[in-house]
Amino acid sequence: MIEAQNLSRRYGDFTAVDGISFSVNEGEILGMLGPNGAGKTTTIRMITGFLPPTSGTVTVAGKDLFESPREARRQVGYLPENVALYSEMRVDEYLAYRARLEGLSRLDLRQAIPLSLERCMLTDVRHQIIGTLSKGYRQRVGLATAILHNPRVLVLDEPTVGLDPKQIISIRELIRQLGREHTLLLSTHILPEVELLCDRVVIIDKGRIIAEGTPQSLRESWTGNPGVRVTLKGAPADAAATLARVPGVVAVKPAGDGSWVLECARGADSREDVFRAAVERGWVLLELGRERGATLEDIFVRLTTHDAAHDAVGAAEAGETPQEVVS
Amino acid sequence: MNGVLATFRRELRAYFFSPLAYVVLCFFLLVSGIIFIFLVGQLNDPRSAGGPPLGFFFRTTWLLLLLIVPVLTMRLISEELRSGSIEVLMTAPVTEGQVIGGKFLAALVFYLFLWLPTIVYALSINLYEKVDWGPVASGYLGILLIGALFVSIGVFASAMTRSQLLAAMITVALLLLLFLLSLFGELTTSDLAKKTLEHLNIWNHIDEFASGIVDTRRLVFYLSGTLFFLFLASRALEDKKWR
Numbered sequence: 001m002i003e004a005q006n007l008s009r010r011y012g013d014f015t016a017v018d019g020i021s022f023s024v025n026e027g028e029i030l031g032m033l034g035p036n037g038a039g040k041t042t043t044i045r046m047i048t049g050f051l052p053p054t055s056g057t058v059t060v061a062g063k064d065l066f067e068s069p070r071e072a073r074r075q076v077g078y079l080p081e082n083v084a085l086y087s088e089m090r091v092d093e094y095l096a097y098r099a100r101l102e103g104l105s106r107l108d109l110r111q112a113i114p115l116s117l118e119r120c121m122l123t124d125v126r127h128q129i130i131g132t133l134s135k136g137y138r139q140r141v142g143l144a145t146a147i148l149h150n151p152r153v154l155v156l157d158e159p160t161v162g163l164d165p166k167q168i169i170s171i172r173e174l175i176r177q178l179g180r181e182h183t184l185l186l187s188t189h190i191l192p193e194v195e196l197l198c199d200r201v202v203i204i205d206k207g208r209i210i211a212e213g214t215p216q217s218l219r220e221s222w223t224g225n226p227g228v229r230v231t232l233k234g235a236p237a238d239a240a241a242t243l244a245r246v247p248g249v250v251a252v253k254p255a256g257d258g259s260w261v262l263e264c265a266r267g268a269d270s271r272e273d274v275f276r277a278a279v280e281r282g283w284v285l286l287e288l289g290r291e292r293g294a295t296l297e298d299i300f301v302r303l304t305t306h307d308a309a310h311d312a313v314g315a316a317e318a319g320e321t322p323q324e325v326v327s
Numbered sequence: 328m329n330g331v332l333a334t335f336r337r338e339l340r341a342y343f344f345s346p347l348a349y350v351v352l353c354f355f356l357l358v359s360g361i362i363f364i365f366l367v368g369q370l371n372d373p374r375s376a377g378g379p380p381l382g383f384f385f386r387t388t389w390l391l392l393l394l395i396v397p398v399l400t401m402r403l404i405s406e407e408l409r410s411g412s413i414e415v416l417m418t419a420p421v422t423e424g425q426v427i428g429g430k431f432l433a434a435l436v437f438y439l440f441l442w443l444p445t446i447v448y449a450l451s452i453n454l455y456e457k458v459d460w461g462p463v464a465s466g467y468l469g470i471l472l473i474g475a476l477f478v479s480i481g482v483f484a485s486a487m488t489r490s491q492l493l494a495a496m497i498t499v500a501l502l503l504l505l506f507l508l509s510l511f512g513e514l515t516t517s518d519l520a521k522k523t524l525e526h527l528n529i530w531n532h533i534d535e536f537a538s539g540i541v542d543t544r545r546l547v548f549y550l551s552g553t554l555f556f557l558f559l560a561s562r563a564l565e566d567k568k569w570r
Contacts, residue, residue, distance in 0.1 A: 048418040052568055070420040084412035086337070088344045100333035101419045145415070 001026045001153055001183040002047060007056035008207075009042050016042040018207035019056070024153070029179045031198030032187040033300065039207040040187040041081055044157045047185070048078045061152055074102070077146030077182070081157040083138055087131030091122060091141055094130060095148060102149040112148050120144040120174060136167030143174065147182070154182045160193065172196060191300060203303055210303050218299055227291030228271055231259040233284035242281065246273045261291060330421030334429025335436075338403065342437040351398050355441050359388050363448045370452070379462035380452050385537035388445075389470060389529075392477050393506060397498035399438060400481025401491045403430045404564065408489035413567075423561040427482060431557055434478045442470060462539035469536025472549035473529060477502055479556035486563040505529065 002024040009017040017039040024030045034040045045051040047058050049065050049072065058065040063072040086094060092113060099109045117123045120140040125133065130141060139159065146154055159175060160168045175197060178184065188194060194201055195215050203211040203218075211218060232239055235258030243260055244252045248268035253261045264270045271288055278285045342348045366384050369375045404427075407413040416426060449463050484497035505527070512524030525531065532545050 045414070050414050050418050050568070073418060073420045076418070078415060078418045080411065080414045082411045082414075084410040084414070086341070086412065088341065089337075093340075097333060097337045098415075098419070100329060100336070101416070101421060103329040103420060142415075 001061060002185060003057075003059045004043070004047060005057045007043060007046055007058065008054045009039075009046060009051065010054045016207055017046070017053075020204070020207070020209055021056075022202050022209060022212065024183055024185050025200075026152075026183055028199040029184040029186060029197055031194040031201045032185065032204060033189065033191070033194050033201055034187075034204035035189060038204045040189075040204055041157055042207075043204065044155055044185070044187055048076055048155055049073050074149065075152045077149070077151035077154045079139075079142045079146045079154070079156045079159055081161065083142035085130045085138060085141060088129065090127055090129055091133075091144075092117070092126040094141065095145060098145040099148050104149060112150070116144040116148050119147065119177070121170075134167075136163050136171065139163065139167070139171055140174065143171075143178070147178065152183060153185065154178060155185045157187045158189070159186065160188070160190065203300065205303065211299070226264050226268070228262045228264060228269075228274060229255070229259060229287060229289050229291050230262060230274055230278075230285070231257070231287035232278065233286050234258065236281070236283055239283070242277060243274065246270055246277050248273065259287070328425075330419075330425030331429040331432070334421075334426050335432045338430050338433030339436055341402075342399075342433065345402075347398065347402075348437065351395055352441060355391060355395060356444060358391055359384075359445055359448075362387050363445075366448075367452075370456075379466075379538055380456070380458060381449055381463050381466055382534075382537040384445075384448065385466040385470065385533055389473060389533050392474060393499065393502050395441070396438070396474070396477040396481050396502065397484075397495040400434050400478055400485055400498060401495035402485070403434060403482055404485040404560075405489055405491045405494045408567065409491075417564075417568075423564045424557075427486065427557055427561045427564065431479060431482050431560075434482065435475055438474045438478060439471065442467070459539075462537060465539050465541050466533075466537045468541065469533050469545075472536075472545065473533065475553045476549050476556070479553040479560070480505075483556045483560040483563060486560040 004023070005021050007017055007020045008015065020039075020043055022030075032040050032043065042051065046053045046056075047060075047065075049058075049069055052066070058072075060072040061075040063075065065072045086097075089097070095113045095116060096109060099112055104112055114123070117126050120143050122137070122140055122144055125137060130138065133141065143156075143159070146156075156175065160171050163171060172193065175184070175186065179197065186193075186197060198215065200214050201212070201218060202209055230243065236242075239258075240252050240254065240260065243249060243262060246262070248264050248270040249262045250265055251263040253263070255261050262270060262274070269290075271290070274288060275285065362384060366381075369383060370380055404413075407416060417423070449458055449460075452458055480501050481494075481498040484501065485491075485494040487497065488494050506529060508524055509528040509530045512521055512528050515521050515524065526544065526548065532548075535542060535545065
């Protein structure tokens with residue numbers, strides 16, 4: 001539905017987006033995830049035709065955004081990051097204005113406006129002046145204008161930013177409903193949002209795509225080997241060496257306070273062998289359990305954290321010297 | 328066409344909803360009313376020079392445009408740039424030119440609305456002495472043409488910056504420059520410069536219009552000038568994308 005090919009955007013010497021290619025398939029909800037400043041908004045602005053890319057192409061529903069901008073834009077409903085509305089207008093007046101701007105006929109307009117109002121649960125406030133609405137309602141007005149012309153694609157840039165928890169829940173519910181009828185591209189830096197809403201995720205950092213896949217496949221490919229956590233009373237001196245000899249154990253990492261994290265071979269569950277080893281030596285097992293697999297959050301942090309300080313700390317924790325990491 | 332019409336309707340509404348527009352309207356009516364009082368005094372003075380009764384009125388009142396037009400146009404695009412509503416506007420299936428055109432027309436119509444009550448002055452003179460409507464009509468034509476050029480300059484300035492204040496100041500500066508060219512034309516001793524600047528002399532133009540002369544050269548000057556600045560405005564708006 002949306003094809004972005006090699007999109008780049010430079011502001012002077014600064015490259016905000018650096019050769020991004022991805023596609024949004026018909027009917028899916030694609031999440032675009034990335035820390036602040038990763039280039040999400042710039043990418044989205046290029047897809048909606050607000051910013052021309054320095055290089056690359058975008059097609060929406062088969063229409064090239066730069067060769068036939070009007071046809072392509074007609075297929076897109078856009079909710080920008082900062083929803084700027086004309087605060088002196090009433091909700092229904094504003095929708096009527098937007099509908100005319102989209103080129104809806106008088107007849108279509110009369111059907112489209114009540115429908116949008118209803119879908120965004122705005123019917124009760126349709127005569128209110130926009131300036132008097134809460135931020136949650138304004139966000140809904142923004143969504144209502146995005147779906148007015150019944151576009152095939154909806155592009156939402158951080159739709160829940162700045163809302164209170166209750167509003168966030170209701171906007172998410174609304175997005176999920178809209179996702180049933182429209183193809184959706186959703187940008188966010190909030191991870192649970194992606195896990196809750198999206199069929200597929202693209203992770204962007206520093207203007208590049210660094211990972212792509214379903215939330216599940218991302219989690220699986222980044223989880224690594226299964227782990228087992230062991231805590232022994234009194235922290236016996238030869239514990240690390242003994243644990244390393246347990247069948248299936250690949251590596252032993254001390255976790256402090258007499259705890260160790262054992263990295264096991266893929267598919268192996270070494271808990272039983274650890275238990276037997278402890279009994280054999282007469283150690284008291286205080287804790288024995290599976291380590292929690294990586295969440296999308298861990299993956300995200302791992303992928304997007306790259307400042308020197310963090311790398312140095314990570315290296316020290318792993319018992320390596322920073323020099324080794326550099327080389 | 329949809330884009331022009333939709334923007335036009337929304338901008339015109341916005342004028343009637345904003346307090347600023349009413350302040351401008353009151354100011355304009357007050358000053359033009361005072362000018363009218365002088366005019367009546369002048370008409371009653373047997374020593375005054377003859378001529379069309381409203382000539383003096385047009386000749387002086389147009390000066391108000393230097394103050395009024397910047398205030399009317401400063402908001403038009405600057406506000407969209409500042410608030411960010413330009414983003415949803417320019418991702419709708421409309422072109423920069425259509426948006427500029429719609430906003431320009433809205434400002435021009437509101438500008439004409441300012442002048443609407445001044446027809447009462449002509450009508451009230453008509454009660455006492457028969458007014459020759461020809462020069463009155465051409466006077467209003469001049470007001471329309473000069474207004475269109477000024478408003479297009481204001482729209483251009485507004486498309487250049489997100490600050491309304493700056494937009495107003497750029498407009499004032501450009502209008503003053505245009506206005507001063509008239510004076511330079513009278514001061515210069517070079518024949519060529521004098522002849523060239525004569526064509527830019529708004530003082531003379533309004534004099535002509537007010538006395539019933541409609542010169543096609545003036546029509547061409549004002550219409551092409553207006554289109555030129557509207558073109559610049561849409562380029563300025565387009566240019567915002569590339570930064």
